[in-house]
Amino acid sequence: MALLQPPRSSYTKASKKVWFSYVEGSNKFQHDLLGITNSYIAGNLHLQFPEEEPLNAKQIEVSITGTEYVHWTEQVIRTCQVYNASTNSFYTHTYVETIHYIHEKQILNRSLILWQSSNLKNNVRSKKELYEKVTNMHIPFQISLPNDLPPSMNLDTGNIYYNVNAKIKRKMNFWKCQGSKKKIKCICNITRYSPMPMTDPFRWVEWDDQKAWKRGLGYDVSMNYNTFGPGNPIIVKLALKFFKYDLKIKEIFVGLKEYHIFRASGNVKSIKKYAEERSVSGDQFPNILNTHNEWSHNFRIEVLNDKVNWTTDRYNINVHHKIKIKIKFGFFSGKKNINLERMVNIENILEEP
Structure with missing residues (x-):
């Protein structure tokens, strides 16, 4: 059975004669559950050179690297004084300057020497004898991953990305403009997992007290997890619970709000958006109250990884989340809206089998 290979589009440095494949029965480099169990990357490196033009190599190395990258631009209006020789005077010139804020840091670099020429192993010092002719090689590799590694993420302004790399030390060929190193680089997606969390009940209650009577409405809101x-x-x-029959509610809203904070070059950029929203229109309430003028509902939000980013607590890339609950009375009601919120974590929790 042929081994599956990364798609051509995943290579940022490619070669027709050197490529990667996954281990048998897999379609990715990462194995096991990072964050729960010890995880590692594994695959195969393939080299195929013609018999008449073999590769003169002395060492082959594979590595896994990770990079945290932040970049955004801002436009600032500037002014400066410019001298006009024809009028012998200065005038104010206004222009727009584009400022780049950049942070780039390597967060992972683990390597493994896959192969060495026999003379290099034996510490032969003659440069001419260090190289061996290579035509076909298929070399498996495996590299462990640190348990605290953050997952891959693409937030446009900030990214965390990983690459599997191969570096071949070869004999230089001036006639073919070949340097002493040949490299290929392939994107390697890293996924982090979390176990099912312990319950952490939380409750907001103003059900049958003075605040509820004065408002004309009591509420009881709860969550079992954070x-x-x-x-x-x-x-x-x-x-x-309705204490005033004529009380009008405009909307009940529950949303998961996501906040991004990026830091680079001494500056900060913030972005916020609702990842998911649920709501009930207020005009439904007269028809759904029970005999005690009470109404209850469970708002359910499925956390899908194509709509939400995982909570990430890093200095240069920070992603955090809040659950927001809003009971809106409308602009002319004379009532102050009820706004509740709680910080929560969004993690790649394994679904129960």
């Missing part, structure tokens, strides 16, 4: 993911959807339990 960590959510694909295997643990967000469930907000909300109950209302």
Whole structure:
């Protein structure tokens, strides 16, 4: 059975004569559950050179590297004084300057020597004898991953990305403009996992007290967890008790809000957006109250990794989340909206089998 290979588009440095494949039965480099168990990358390096033009090599190395990268631009209006020789005077010139804020840091670099020429192994010092002719090689490799490694992420302004690299030390060929090193580089997606969290109940209650009577509405809102993911959807339990029959509610809203904070070159950029939203229109309430003028509903938000980014606590790239609950009375109601919020974690929780 042929081994699966990374798609051509995943190579940022490629070669027709050197390429990677995954281990048998797999379609990715990463194995096991990073964050839960010891994880590693594994694959095969393939070399295929014609018999009449073999590769003169002395060492082959494979590595896994990770990079944290932040970049954004801002345009600033500047002014300066410019001298006009024809009028013998200065005038103010206004222009727009584009400023680049950049942070780039390597967060992982683990390498493994796959092959050495026999003379290099034996410490032969003659440069002419260090190289061996290589035509066909298929070399398996495996490199362990640190347990605290952050997952791959692409936030446009900030990214964490990983590459599997091969570096071949070869004999220089001036006639073919070949240097002493041949490299290929392939994107390697790293996924981090979390186990099912322990319960962490939280509750907001103003149900049958003076505040509720004065407002004309009592509420009881609760959550059983503060960590959510694909295997643990967000469930907000909300109950209302009406003390005034003519009280009008415009909307009940529950949303998962995501915040991005990027730091580079001494500056900070913030972005925020709702990743998921749920709502109930207020005009439904007269028809859904029970005999005690109460209403309850469970707002459920499935956490899908194509719509939300994992909570990430790094200095240069920070992603955090809040659950926001809003009971809106409308502009002319004379009532102050009820706004509740709680910080939560969004992690790649394994779904139960």
